[in-house]
Amino acid sequence: MRTEFIRIYKSVHTWTGILSGLALFIAFYAGALTVFKEEIVRWAAPPAAIAATDLAQAHELIARTLAEHPEAARDFKLHLQPAEHLPAPMSWSIKPPDADEHDSLAGRHYLATLDAAGLPAVSETQPSQLGELIDILHRVVGLPFDNDPNRWLMGVIAVLYALALISGVIVLLPSLVKDLFALRVGKNLKRMWLDAHNVVGFISLPFHVVFALTAAVFAFHDGLYALQDHLLYDGRIKEMLRPVGGAKPQARSFDPATMLPPAELVARVQAVVPDFVPDTLQYLQATGPRPVVRVWGHDPQAISPRAPGGFAVVDPYGGRLLSTDYLPGKQDAASTTVSSFFALHFATFGGTPVRWMYFLLGLAGAWLFYSGNLLWIESRRRKQRAENAAPEQRRDFRLLGALTIGTCLGCISGISFAIVAAKGLHGRVDDLNAWLWYVYYACFFAAIGWAFNRGAARAAVDLLWLSAGATLAIPLSSLLALLWPALGLWVNLSTASLGVDVTALLGSLALAWMARETARRARIGPQDSVWSDTQMRNRDTVS
Amino acid sequence: MTKPISSIRRDWVAKTLAGLLLGLVLALAGSGLFVHFASGIGSSVRVQLAMWLVMPVWLGVLGGSYFFHSGARAWLWLGAAAILLVGALASVRLL
Amino acid sequence: MGAGLALLLGGCLLIYLASPNQRWRARPLAGMPGRTAGALLLALALYQLQHGMQGVAAVFTWSLGVMLALTLLPFLSALFHVYRGR
Numbered sequence: 001m002r003t004e005f006i007r008i009y010k011s012v013h014t015w016t017g018i019l020s021g022l023a024l025f026i027a028f029y030a031g032a033l034t035v036f037k038e039e040i041v042r043w044a045a046p047p048a049a050i051a052a053t054d055l056a057q058a059h060e061l062i063a064r065t066l067a068e069h070p071e072a073a074r075d076f077k078l079h080l081q082p083a084e085h086l087p088a089p090m091s092w093s094i095k096p097p098d099a100d101e102h103d104s105l106a107g108r109h110y111l112a113t114l115d116a117a118g119l120p121a122v123s124e125t126q127p128s129q130l131g132e133l134i135d136i137l138h139r140v141v142g143l144p145f146d147n148d149p150n151r152w153l154m155g156v157i158a159v160l161y162a163l164a165l166i167s168g169v170i171v172l173l174p175s176l177v178k179d180l181f182a183l184r185v186g187k188n189l190k191r192m193w194l195d196a197h198n199v200v201g202f203i204s205l206p207f208h209v210v211f212a213l214t215a216a217v218f219a220f221h222d223g224l225y226a227l228q229d230h231l232l233y234d235g236r237i238k239e240m241l242r243p244v245g246g247a248k249p250q251a252r253s254f255d256p257a258t259m260l261p262p263a264e265l266v267a268r269v270q271a272v273v274p275d276f277v278p279d280t281l282q283y284l285q286a287t288g289p290r291p292v293v294r295v296w297g298h299d300p301q302a303i304s305p306r307a308p309g310g311f312a313v314v315d316p317y318g319g320r321l322l323s324t325d326y327l328p329g330k331q332d333a334a335s336t337t338v339s340s341f342f343a344l345h346f347a348t349f350g351g352t353p354v355r356w357m358y359f360l361l362g363l364a365g366a367w368l369f370y371s372g373n374l375l376w377i378e379s380r381r382r383k384q385r386a387e388n389a390a391p392e393q394r395r396d397f398r399l400l401g402a403l404t405i406g407t408c409l410g411c412i413s414g415i416s417f418a419i420v421a422a423k424g425l426h427g428r429v430d431d432l433n434a435w436l437w438y439v440y441y442a443c444f445f446a447a448i449g450w451a452f453n454r455g456a457a458r459a460a461v462d463l464l465w466l467s468a469g470a471t472l473a474i475p476l477s478s479l480l481a482l483l484w485p486a487l488g489l490w491v492n493l494s495t496a497s498l499g500v501d502v503t504a505l506l507g508s509l510a511l512a513w514m515a516r517e518t519a520r521r522a523r524i525g526p527q528d529s530v531w532s533d534t535q536m537r538n539r540d541t542v543s
Numbered sequence: 544m545t546k547p548i549s550s551i552r553r554d555w556v557a558k559t560l561a562g563l564l565l566g567l568v569l570a571l572a573g574s575g576l577f578v579h580f581a582s583g584i585g586s587s588v589r590v591q592l593a594m595w596l597v598m599p600v601w602l603g604v605l606g607g608s609y610f611f612h613s614g615a616r617a618w619l620w621l622g623a624a625a626i627l628l629v630g631a632l633a634s635v636r637l638l
Numbered sequence: 639m640g641a642g643l644a645l646l647l648g649g650c651l652l653i654y655l656a657s658p659n660q661r662w663r664a665r666p667l668a669g670m671p672g673r674t675a676g677a678l679l680l681a682l683a684l685y686q687l688q689h690g691m692q693g694v695a696a697v698f699t700w701s702l703g704v705m706l707a708l709t710l711l712p713f714l715s716a717l718f719h720v721y722r723g724r
Contacts, residue, residue: 004551008609011553159602166606182659183712185720199712204705216598224594232575233590240586300639302692329692334584338591340694349695353639357702364709 006171013167018376018400020160021369022407023141027154027215028369029411030138032362034131035347035355036500038085041131043474043500044422045084047490054089055080057114059261061090065112065120066256066286072110073288078262078281084492085128088113100147105132105433129433130422133440134415139218142411142444144437148222155219162212168201176202189526190378197371200364207361208368214345254287259316268319269295269312273327275302279309283316291316300351302329305339307346366408373404381529401456401531403448409463410447412511414440416470416504423477423489443470457522457533464515471511474504550612557614559605565621566604570597572628579635642686642696643703649679650707654715661715680704 033040058078066073076092088111095107105127115121136143140150141157180202183195201208217224229237266278278297285291294311304310305326313323324330328349331339343349347358377397421439422432429435447466451459478501481489491497522533574593581589604621611617654660656672666672683703688696 002551005610008551008553012609159605162602163606166602167609180659181654181657181708181712183661183716185716196713200709203709206701207705213598213602216602217595220598221594224597225590227571228574228590228593228597231571232578232593237590240590242587301690301695303695303698332588334588334592336694338588338595340698341595343695344698350639350691350699353643354699354702357699357706361702361706361709364706 006174009167009170013164013171014376016160016164016167017369017372020157020164021373022404023154023157024161025366025369025408026142026411027138027157028362028366029408030134030142030415032359032366033415034135034138035359035362036503037131037135038083039496039500040134040419041128042084042494043492043497044128044130044419044426045087045492046426047492048084048087055261055263055266058089058263059259060118061112061114061120062259062262062283062286063257064114065090065122068120069110069112069122070287072112073256073283073286076283076286078283079279080262080266080281081279084494084497087111088123091125103146105129126433128422130419130436133418133436137411137415137440144441151219155216158212158215158219161208162216165201165205165208165212169205172198172202189529190375193371193375193378197368197375200368200371204361204364204368208365210344211365214341217341218345254289254291254317256286259286259291260319264319265293265295265314265316268314268321269327272312272321272324273299273330275299276310276312276328282311286316292322298348298351299328300349302349303336303339303343304328304346304348305331305335306342307348309348310339370404370408373400377401377404378529398455399452402451402459405456405460405463406448406451407444409451409460409467410444413447413463413467413470414443416467416474417443419504420470420473420477427488455533457529457531460531461515461519461522461533464511464518468508468511468515471504472508475501475508552613554614554617558608558611558617561611561614561617561621562605562608565618565625566601566608567597568625569604569621569628570600572625572632573597573600575632576628576635579632639687639691639699642683642689642700645679645683645686646700646703647707649676649683650704650711652676652679654708654711659712661712661719 062076062078071094072092074092076090079086079089079091090112091110093107093109099106109125109127110122111125112120112122136146140146140154143150143153179195179198181199183192183199185192225237229235233240262281265281269278270276276297276299278295280296282294282296283291284294293314293316295314296309296311298304298309305328310326310328312321312327313325314320315322325335347355377400380397381393418436418440421436425432425435425439447463450463453459454462477489478491480487481491491501518531521529521531525532574596577596578589578593581592584592608617608621611620652667652672653676655662656667656669656676658666660666680700684696684700687700691699
């Protein structure tokens with residue numbers, strides 16, 4: 001290939017990378033945590049008597065609750081697997097008509113359970129927004145609202161990301177075979193950063209291609225459908241997209257008391273797919289003309305078509321299986337292809353081992369963007385001539401260095417503090433969900449301010465310690481809850497919740513290690529680097 | 544001063560616009576051909592697949608557009624390809 | 639799934655150790671026991687995974703495992719190298 005083209009694609013890679021790198025860092029760091037969103041929410045969920053869902057009683061619960069609250073019949077859920085954040089077996093939401101389809105927390109939320117006397121006990125609840133906070137940061141490049149303009153911004157970032165991937169591979173091609181797996185740690189810092197960047201970028205390229213494409217589609221699919229509707233389908237797209245729907249339920253009476261018991265509905269689905277693990281029954285229009293139940297769940301052996309899993313559609317009155325179009329492992333080739341895009345983005349296959357792979361590759365992706373920015377700075381810095389004092393570095397390198405450090409470490413520590421705040425501020429403030437956002441953004445912007453104020457080298461050490469501390473506070477709060485119950489903290493003892501503690505502990509150790517290494521580099525690394533800290537150096541020589 | 548020997552022009556704006564605009568035309572026309580020829584697939588899934596097809600083609604064309612020797616050539620080749628594909632789509636839809 | 643992932647890890651390890659850029663051993667493994675056996679183990683891993691798993695799910699799991707293992711190995715051995723050198 002002509003070296004001229006390599007040079008052109010190097011420019012493409014540099015500029016698309018610099019423009020999208022920091023946004024992608026947030027998307028990948030928060031995205032990696034989103035893989036374990038439910039576990040994090042369970043960690044923070046306040047103690048409540050978890051009513052173990054007794055399927056035998058669930059039938060009573062539904063019938064009696066619907067008799068008192070007919071408005072719930074439009075769309076309610078029965079949770080089959082007890083968890084800290086689902087303290088009652090039955091739940092529903094009444095949403096305002098103008099709510100965004102992606103906003104799962106809009107409107108008012110209700111829980112229902114049977115009390116000791118066997119009567120329905122309905123209470124209004126406010127679900128924690130902690131999981132949504134992390135998810136939204138991930139979906140819209142660190143902005144607080146998941147709305148159309150922000151999604152389009154994310155789409156533009158995804159397009160730049162795709163261009164950076166294509167151009168990065170083209171730039172790498174000439175040295176690909178020779179340098180595969182090379183990670184040369186030594187005097188040449190630029191070499192080391194480049195190797196580290198290339199190892200992650202090239203080896204996990206398919207992973208990144210998946211995310212660039214799916215993120216671009218998730219951002220722009222409404223627009224693309226509208227364009228295609230106009231150009232290809234003569235305005236009939238709504239009709240064409242409507243699922244065939246399978247057979248109609250043969251309902252005779254719409255009295256919820258005559259619905260089949262939930263255990264029976266689950267059994268009918270499991271007779272068809274024994275590996276399928278149902279977790280939620282979603283009743284739609286239970287008293288309307290087309291009552292259906294979606295039996296949601298996962299099958300670790302197959303890909304699930306949507307983010308919450310897959311579902312079978314069952315007639316709640318007759319018990320007939322109406323559709324398996326969205327049932328993992330039961331889809332035809334074309335549907336499986338569409339489902340693959342969702343499964344590959346949302347990690348809905350292979351169970352827990354695959355989710356850990358996504359978590360680690362996601363963190364590696366965040367590292368890719370961080371190292372890309374450092375590489376840009378490192379390869380443009382002014383070299384120190386022997387004997388002379390370290391040269392003054394150009395202003396834009398210093399600023400980008402500070403911005404990179406502040407944004408990345410501000411995001412890490414901000415999320416950790418928000419997780420801790422979900423527990424620590426519970427019951428101490430009026431609007432906990434709003435406070436989670438205040439805590440995150442206060443930390444995020446303070447970190448950026450600190451980085452500009454102190455310069456990249458020193459701020460990197462400070463902020464890495466801050467991130468390590470914030471992340472350590474997660475397991476520490478659980479330990480405190482065990483040792484001093486009087487503090488009003490609590491600790492959840494499920495594997496999911498303890499897993500969050502252990503992971504946060506390991507994460508904080510990794511961050512502390514990075515803080516120590518960074519401090520070392522600031523003292524004894526090359527003096528002409530942005531990462532060198534004269535003051536720390538001088539202190540060393542004096543002592 | 545010697546003139547650069549290279550005949551490859553950077554033409555950032557022209558190449559990027561060619562990739563963005565003509566890439567979208569190519570991708571949409573390609574998805575139209577898919578919809579036409581994949582008639583064996585149920586309409587709901589076919590419509591979804593056709594939408595998913597757009598981004599890879601569009602971004603692929605955009606990413607490749609810097610390989611043209613000049614912006615004018617990018618417009619010429621991609622434009623010709625677009626006319627060809629749109630023509631093919633129009634003829635299969637009419638026939 | 640466990641057996642499949644273990645085979646996969648073994649395959650990636652052999653392939654990494656056969657690379658001229660590996661830093662774990664004094665010299666890389668020869669191509670024959672290294673790369674060939676590594677590729678064989680990876681093929682076996684895929685075969686093992688698609689047993690009892692939906693085909694696409696097995697292929698996706700396999701690809702993720704290979705990407706993760708081959709990304710981590712260079713970093714782990716570089717770390718190991720640096721700490722031994724200090």
